[in-house]
Amino acid sequence: DGGITQSPKYLFRKEGQNVTLSCEQNLNHDAMYWYRQDPGQGLRLIYYSQIVNDFQKGDIAEGYSVSREKKESFPLTVTSAQKNPTAFYLCASSPGTGLYGYTFGSGTRLTVV
Amino acid sequence: AQSVTQLGSHVSVSEGALVLLRCNYSSSVPPYLFWYVQYPNQGLQLLLKYTSAATLVKGINGFEAEFKKSETSFHLTKPSAHMSDAAEYFCAVSDQGYSTLTFGKGTMLLVSP
Numbered sequence: 001d002g003g004i005t006q007s008p009k010y011l012f013r014k015e016g017q018n019v020t021l022s023c024e025q026n027l028n029h030d031a032m033y034w035y036r037q038d039p040g041q042g043l044r045l046i047y048y049s050q051i052v053n054d055f056q057k058g059d060i061a062e063g064y065s066v067s068r069e070k071k072e073s074f075p076l077t078v079t080s081a082q083k084n085p086t087a088f089y090l091c092a093s094s095p096g097t098g099l100y101g102y103t104f105g106s107g108t109r110l111t112v113v
Numbered sequence: 114a115q116s117v118t119q120l121g122s123h124v125s126v127s128e129g130a131l132v133l134l135r136c137n138y139s140s141s142v143p144p145y146l147f148w149y150v151q152y153p154n155q156g157l158q159l160l161l162k163y164t165s166a167a168t169l170v171k172g173i174n175g176f177e178a179e180f181k182k183s184e185t186s187f188h189l190t191k192p193s194a195h196m197s198d199a200a201e202y203f204c205a206v207s208d209q210g211y212s213t214l215t216f217g218k219g220t221m222l223l224v225s226p
Contacts, residue, residue: 004156033213040122042203042218043157058213090156098207099164101147102214104156 002027006091006105012113013078013085021076021108023091029103030096032074036060037088037107046089049074050096078110086112115140115206119217127225132176132191134220136204139185146187147205147214148178157203163187174198199224 004025013019025032031050035043045058049068063082068074074093078085088109092102120135138144145164149157161172168180178189187204201221205214 006156035216040218043216045213048213088154092157098145098214101145101159101162101205101207102157104149104158106156107154109154 004091004093004103004105006089006108008108009106011108011110013110015112016080018077018079019110021078021089021091021110023074023076023105024072025074025093025103025105026072027093027103028071029093030071031094032068033092033094033102034058034064034066034074034076035090035092037090043090046076085110115144115208115215117204117206117215117217119202119204119220121220122218123221123223125223125225126194128196129193132189132194132198132222134189134202134204134222136178136187136189136217137185138187138204138206140206140208142208143182145207146178146180147207148172148176148187148189149203149205149216150174151201151203151219153200160189160202194222194224196224196226198222 007022033048034046047066049055065077091105094102116139118137147162148160151157161170163180171177176191201219203219204217
C-alpha cells in the first residue's frame, strides 16, 4: 500500500547534537512538507519542497535544514541552533496543488534530554 | 495571506449528541478547505474537503461540513457523537494554485458516556 513512512517514532537528543528525521513516500507525489506540532499551537510549516533539488522555507525554518535529492525522500535535520526542538514532527506529501490536501506520516516525537 | 480560526480549543459532548466544531477562514481568493482528524501520537487523517463543488461536503465516519461564503465559515458537524470520535480536529485552508496548507490550532473533542 502507498503511504508515508517516518522514522524513528521516538527520538532522544542531547543538547548540542544534530539529529535527522527520516521521511519516505511511495505515493509518487511531487511535493513534500515538514510541520512541527506543539500543544495548543496547531501545525507550523518548517520547510517544503515542490520538486527534487528545490525547497523553500516555511514559517519557522530557523534551526532546521532539509534536502530533496530524491522524489521519495525528504529528510529533516534539527540542528543545535534550534533552541527548543522538543516537539512532534509531521511529514506530509501531496500531488503538488492545493486541491488535493496532504497525506501525512505517523510522526516523530523528538525529546531533548 | 490566508488564516484559519477554530473557535474553542476543547469541545465536550455526550455520546449520541450533536457534534459542532467551528472553523472560520480568511482568504483573498476562493479557497480550498479541509478538515483533518488526529488521534494521540498519530498523523493527521483527511475527513473531508471543499474544492468549489457542492457547498455541503460529506466525509468519512458520518461527518459533514458546509461551506458558507457569506460567513467565511466551514463548520464540521456530526448528528450523533460516538466514543470513537474523541480526537483532535484541525481545519485547514489552501488558496487555489498554492500547495501549502495553513492549519488552525485545533479543537479537542471530548465524548462522555
